[in-house]
Amino acid sequence: MITSWISTLGKFFIMLGRAFSKPESFKEYNKAFWRDLDHLGVDSLGIVTIISVFVGAVVTIQTAYNLNDPLIPDYYIAIATRESIILEFSPTIVSLILAGKVGSNIAGTLGSMRVTEQIDALEVMGVNPYSYLILPKIIALVFFNPILISLSMFLGIVGGYVAASFGVVAPQDFIQGLQIEFNSYYVVYALMKTVVFAFLIVSVSAYYGFFVKGGAIEVGINSTKAVVSSSVAIIVANYLLTQLLLV
Template sequence: MLIRYLSQIGKYFIMLKEIFNKPTKWSVMKQLIFKEVDDLIIGSLGIVAFISFFVGGVVSIQTALNLTNPLIPKELIGFATRQSIVLEFAPTFISIIMAGKMGSFITSSIGTMRVTEQIDALEVMGVNSLNYLVFPKIIALLLYPFVIGLSMFLGVLGGWMAAVYGGFTSSPEFITGLQTEFIPFHITYAFIKTAVFAILLATIPSFHGYYMKGGALEVGQASTVSFVWTSVVIILMNFILTQLLLS
């Protein structure tokens, strides 16, 4: 079992190296990158915006409802919303949601190409199929921090609207809370995590799709396994990066 996991990890790193070998012609790659930006980034904005806005609102309401002690200032609602959204919700939990959305799309599309011999066709033509299929996804996901930036903004906006229009606090109190003890490095930390998660989101699902064997049923299974492993690695990397950057 352990040997199998180690061999899979080794295979993953060999794949990463292979992605950067023998690049595809730039005129073709450019189009592939635009397509991936459309599929992976633009296609995810709606769901990210929706989830972020409402989860921000819920965080704000939950915090407000738990502030029963009159000695605790109402500014804490804005403060808690900001910290939850910026530090964890936007970078980590949106990434896990994206492991489901983008990840299963990547695994199933590459997996289907594997079972229908499209990847063999690329290889026989002399195309580095890993570079052709995975590299544009990695480049497209360089824009992933913008998605997370949007998620942070909409999360805090949702929190502000829920708190102010729900009558839990006033707008100046919420904004004061947002500005309280603001540490700019927290934003840097969140975006460092986001960049690492972007690489994981592009490569782990690709690995599961590229090396899958079997037919249509196995494509479905590979998508599920890919989601599980992407989530597990995101959570582990979240822990490691938090220890390294914040402890």
């Protein structure tokens, strides 16, 4: 059991070492980067938008329901919504959702390439498959995840405002709450987390895809493992980063 864990970790770091090596052609890697940015990042805009708007609205309604006390000013609802979305929902929960969407995509794609010998074909051509297939994905998601999460923060708060304007909180109170005691470091902290989460999603999922042995069934099994493992990695990293950056 322990030797298996050490062996897995060793293989993981060797894979990363090979992924971060000099590209054979910057032009081709650049093409791969934009293709991955589109597949992994831009294609995730829809789901991030829908989830952020609705969760922002629900957080506002639930907070209002729980703070239904005449002694507590209404703008506290907006403060609570803002902090929940910026500190935890957007960086962590949206990253967990992306671990499902993007992680399974990466593991499935690389796994299929492995079982159909496309990775071997790259290697025989003299192309470093670790670098060509993994590095552009890491750079693409590390670059785009903070953009996605920033958008999620904005849309979550917009969703909260829309829900509030349906009679939950007066719009001017909600706007006032958003401005009170705003700590910009929370945004920095959240974006730092998203960079780490993006790296974990791609590297863990790539590992499970790259080392598939077998056929279509094993590709499916490894895609599931990729999602579970990257989600666990995000949760653990979330705790460690919060301890390091906030406490």
